[in-house]
Amino acid sequence: MSEKTILRALKGEVLPVPPIWMMRQAGRYLPEYRATRAKAGDFLSLCYNPELAAEVTLQPIRRYGFDAAILFADILLLPQALGADLWFVTGEGPRLSTITDQAGFDALKPAGDVHDVLSPIYETVKILARELPKDTTLIGFAGAPWTVATYMIAGRGTPDQAPAHALKDENRAVFEALIERITEGTIEYLSEQIKAGAEVVKLFDSWAGSLSGEDFDRYALAPTRRIISELKARHPGIPVIAFPREAGAKYVGFAKATGADCVAIDNSADAYWAAAHVQVDGCVQGNLASSHMVTGGDALVRETREIVKAFSKGPHIFNLGHGITPDADPENVQLMIDTVRGA
Ligand SMILES: Cc1c2[nH]c(c1CCC(=O)O)Cc1[nH]c(c(CCC(=O)O)c1C)Cc1[nH]c(c(CCC(=O)O)c1C)Cc1[nH]c(c(C)c1CCC(=O)O)C2
Structure with missing residues (x-):
């Protein structure tokens, strides 16, 4: 083969x-996804149910024969595993408890503890590694630290990531400690996905475009580089796709600077x-x-x-x-x- x-x-x-x-x-445009989500009860219950999460991952493969399947989960499960409260408001999106100061940061769990909450996700990966067609690649994923931090700081999606920028500029020590904790948790999380059978991993930095100048290098590029180098040290040859969305001119050289095997480009x-x-x-x-x-x-x-x-x-x-x-x-x-x- x-x-x-x-x-x-x-x-x-x-x-x-x-x-x-x-x-x-795998998403709401598909009637079979909506049916399985209804069976699970809600979005988070679907994410943490390995059989049903594997089922919705497989649905678009059966319907369309895509060359890759992406694990069905969410980038906000990691904050939950680090101790944040997480819930989804129908029609609005995610809500989390917020981190705005040292005490909020101190309440988080160590990176090595994330597996307690995330173990069902590794179970989903194992099912998929068994059940996917032989020519379909299994992609695991996580959010990149900056994007995950924007949700952990604001407690929700924001149009301009203002609360995260404010913490960065007003309390850099806490902001950097948070980026560091998410970076370490992400390495743990992706490493387990790879052990369970993910053949590629992708880092979603959906809000990378709101970082400019040195901030982009420090908080989008550097954490991505660190995650990739650690994953490749633990799992030689594992390919990584980086998605610094709306990075514009900063897309140039991003693969070389981070060690990513592929850069995903947004449509702007x-x-x-x-x-x-x-x-x-x-x-x-x-x-x-x-x-x-x-x-x-x-x-x-x-x-x-x-x-x-x-x-x-x-x-x-x-x-x-x-x-x-x-x-x-x-x-x-x-x-x-x-x-x-x-x-
Ligand atoms: C920022 C972000 C999130 N999640 C994700 C990102 C980064 C990519 C991006 O910018 O879109 C990534 C993600 N979310 C989901 C996946 C699964 C894999 C895939 O099919 O791509 C992936 C890779 C499932 C999901 N994640 C979510 C859904 C819809 C939930 C539902 O079924 O009601 C799905 C299928 C919910 C979610 N999850 C998140 C938000 C803001 C929302 C609400 C917005 C919305 O409703 O579309 C956080």
Whole structure:
């Protein structure tokens, strides 16, 4: 059997047809996902139920034959494992207890304790490693420390990450201790996912774009570099995808500076620009706007072909520029896949 296409692309191979998967491919746009979530009761119960979490991970693989499956979980499970309260408000999003001072930080658990809460996630990975088709790559993931910190500090998603910036600027010692704790917890968490059978891991830094200058280097780039170097020391050869979303010009050189095997590009970056300035260093992933999964039609086909063409001279994994949204039409996903595969 030849090696899986995603792993070949991650090693730098230029394939005639780029392998494809989709961020949030297991999600509310799929009726079978909504049915399984209803069976679990709510989103967090689904994340912590290994059988049902494996089931929703497999659903988009069965329906579409994607080249990769991404573990079904959430980046906010790690804060919960570190001792934060976490709940989801329907129609609004996540809520967490907040960390705004030294006492809040001191109440957190040590990084080595995260497995108590996260062990069901490793169980999901084990089921998937057994049940996925032989040519499908299993991707594990975690949030990058800055993005996770923004939620732990504000207690929710924020448009401009103002509470996290405020703590960084007003109480740098606590802010840096928090980044450090999340970094260590993430290394523990991803290392166990890899032991359980994840073949690739991805770091989601969804709010990297709100860091500029030295702050970007200190709080987006440096923690990513540290996580990658520790994971590769413990698990030689493990490929890592980094996603410093909306990093703009800071995408350039990010793979080299962090040791990432692939950089995922959001759709605010032009694909031809990214091919010239980012793909020169290795594999890239991306970057179709997820709005095409809602609107479909000729624009979807045209833009998909354009992205495939832009990245055709180097290693490329086709993906969206951000997660698919609940209002997407499942038929548009099929149209994207058929267009990429030239069917
Ligand atoms: C910031 C962030 C979170 N989670 C994640 C990020 C980083 C990527 C990004 O920027 O989107 C990452 C994530 N979340 C989820 C996955 C599973 C794997 C996948 O299919 O990509 C992954 C990789 C499931 C999920 N995570 C969530 C859902 C929807 C929950 C539901 O079923 O009601 C899913 C499928 C909930 C979630 N989780 C989070 C938020 C802000 C929300 C609410 C917003 C929303 O409702 O879409 C935190």
